[in-house]
Amino acid sequence: MDNTASQSMVVFENVTKIYDGGVTALDDVSFTVEKGEFVFIIGPSGAGKSTITKLMIHEETPDEGYVRVGDFDIGKMHRRNIAALRRSMGMVFQDFRLLPNKTVYENVAFAMEIVGASNKHIRRRVSTVLSQTGLSEKWKFYPDQLSGGEQQRVGIARALVNNPKFIVADEPTGNLDGDTAEGIMELLDEINKCGTTIIMVTHSQQIVDRMKRRVIAIENGKLMKDEQGGYSYESL
Amino acid sequence: MRACKNYISQAFAGLWKNRIMSVMATATIVFCLLLLGIALILGFNISYVSKQLEGQYEIHAYVDMSYGIDEAKALKPSIEGIEYVAAAEFVSKEEALKDMEKSMEESASAFEMLEGDENPLPHTYNITLTDVRKADEVVTKIKEIEGIEEVKNRSDVLEKIVSTTRGAQMVSLIGMLIFAFVGVFIISNTIKMSVMARSCEIEIMKYVGATDWYIRWPFVIEGTVMGLIGAVIAYIPVSVVYGNIVSWWKESIPMFSLMAMSELRHIVIIVFLVIGCLLGAFGSLISIRKHLRV
Incomplete structure (x- = not known):
């Protein structure tokens, strides 16, 4: 591993993932995400975007190539x-979960109880994040008493509550209307400005166009483009 | 400590939330423990009864007819010195004749002719053993003692007792293992429904970084609590029914007795609690296993 790669938050090197049944989800994909970046991963359905997030959280492992997330070598790490x-x-889901x-x-x-934080620390931190x-x-409401946008918040x-180094957001605006989605993107943008790296999978051209950030385009499991400052859609 | 409190409160919340499933799983544990209890009590009683039969088992060593009573009595230390001999009771030829007279009262007059020098019976040693399985070994050694004319040993009866005991113990052990295996299978399926009802919660916990044990503990505690409750419930009918069987047995079949409930109580309670808890805990572990693969 070179020095640059060791400072990166996420490293994909020549990653290939083939599912049972022979479907190639990713084919020789390489990219790195640096600390503090806001990166969009875009592409049509079945392009392999979800496989990238699954690899990042070790829901899947690569068949070929190298995936590193923070200090974790996804291909070699133990289940424990x-x-x-x-x-x-931090993980953000389309269906809020x-x-x-x-x-x-x-x-x-x-999320803080799971990591064994003290009650006092939980009270203070949750109140800040809310x-x-x-x-x-x-704070007293149940999810079914909230709007979609509020649920995503x-x-x-x-x-955000455990101060993660980066957030992986899988279609976080997929179930929201335009205005609400915009509010969510503003929130993610603010979080990113505070130094948290954000990797966001999305379908929304509108959001990608407006945010003008780095865009990694995936199609048929191959990395088609990796551009800074937005994306030109004519090839997709 | 806080995590422990958390696990326990989650476990009780789970028990209450899925109370119908909890009752079903507990009922399954009770049923398994009842079957296990029957096998256990049967196993203990087979050993107990066979010990009584073994205790009644004696080897008869007949002294040479030419030996006088003092010479015959002098053989006692040699016999008792043999390994596995518990006791050697000396029965003189006179005593043996009297015993025979008593058992055949209607022909008592005939025995009058056999008294004194006419007594055809030898001096005898009735020998009991510490381990009846060593009877053949002991018989060989007794035969080697000078002055012992003949040794009678009902080895066929003995073998039957030993083999029946071993067979019955094996059957009850296999029975217990089968009940435990079936129990874990049924309980894991019952608890699986409770796990499935919370699969979404488990998935979210996994995604936000919960360890496998953080997720498992509440379910394991839930299963263990069901096992504890099941053990207490199962103990009540076992102790009441078995207590009545023992009383009935005492009056109806007095030749040999069954183990009293007071002798079995501790072992039954311990086995029920341990097996009940293990059934519940293992059932939970098995049913949650698949859901942790996220």
């Missing part, structure tokens, strides 16, 4: 270290 890997990052029987506060605090995500007034607050 998966929890530590996932604690080092909140616990319906827990309040907003409990849903966020839950304020940061604009949910201070809603809870998801982001949960991802």
Whole structure:
């Protein structure tokens, strides 16, 4: 591994992933994500975007090539270290994945309880994060009492609460209308400006065009383009 | 400590939330423990009864007819010195004749002719053993003692007792293992429904970085609590029913007795608690295994 790669948050080197049945999800894909970057991963359905996120959280392992996330070598790490890997990052999902029987506060605090944080620390940190995500007034609400945008804010607050080095957001605006999606993107942008690396998988051209950040385009499992400052869509 | 409290409160919340499943799983544990209890009590009683039969087992060593009573009595230390001999009771030829007279009262007059020098019976040693399996070895050694004319040993009866005991113990052990295996299978399937109801929660926990044991503990505690409750419930009918069987047996079949419930109580309680908890805990571990692969 060279020195540059060792400072990167995420490294994919010649990664190939073939699922059972012979479907090639990723074919010789290489890219790195540096600390503090905001990177979009785009591409049509079935292009291999989700496989990239699955590899990053060790839901899958590469068949060929090298994947490193933080200090974790995904291909070689032991199963018992998966929890530590996932604690080092925050995950945001398209379908929010909140616990319906827990309040907003409990849903966020839950991520800290898992890492064994003290009650005092949990109270202080959750309150800060809820304020940061604009949910201070809603801490007692249950997910079904919130709008889609608010639910996604809870998801982001949960991802943020353990001070992760980076956040992986898988289609976080996929279930939201335009204005709400914009609000979520503003929140992610603010988080990124505070130094947290963000890797976001999306379908939305609008968001990618507006944010003008680095874009990695995947199609048929191959890396088609890796550009800074937005993306020209004519090839996709 | 806080994590422990957390696991326990999650476990009880889970038990209450999925109370129908919890009752079903506990009922399964009770059923398995009842079967296990029957096999266990049967196994212990087979050993107990066969020990009684073994205790009644004696080797008869007949002294040379030419030996007087003092010479015959002098053989006692040699016999008792043999390994595995528990005791050697001396029965003089006179005593043997009296015993025979008693058992055949209607022909008592005939025995009058056999008293004194006419007594055809030899002096005898009735020998009991510490381990009846060593009977053949002991018989060989007794035969080597000078002055012993003949040794009678019902080895066929003995072999039957030993082989029946071993067979019955093996059957009850296999029975217990089968019940335990079937129990774990049924319980894991029952608990699986409770796990499936919480699969979404487990998945989210995995994604936010919960360790496998953080997720497992509440389920393991839940299974263990069901095992504990099941053990207590199963003990009640076992102790009541078996207590009544022992009383009935005492009156109906007095030749040999069954183990009293007071003698079995501790072992039954310990086995029920340990096996009940293990059934519940293993059932939970098996049912959650698949859901941790996220």
